[in-house]
Amino acid sequence: MDIIRIILSILLPPLGVFLQVGIGAQFWINILLTLFGYFPGVIHAVYIIAKR
Numbered sequence: 001m002d003i004i005r006i007i008l009s010i011l012l013p014p015l016g017v018f019l020q021v022g023i024g025a026q027f028w029i030n031i032l033l034t035l036f037g038y039f040p041g042v043i044h045a046v047y048i049i050a051k052r
Contacts, residue, residue, distance in 0.1 A: 013034045013045035014030050026048055
């Protein structure tokens with residue numbers, strides 16, 4: 001299941017974080033990072049998925 005989340009995180013970073021932790025602080029941080037730049041959002045999403 002983590003492989004699917006990582007693939008979704010590469011395509012749409014907030015979706016991967018949402019599937020991992022739901023709507024919380026990490027989700028909103030990821031949306032902000034994705035708005036500032038696509039790659040910071042991807043890095044943050046993969047980190048959140050790998051950490052848990």
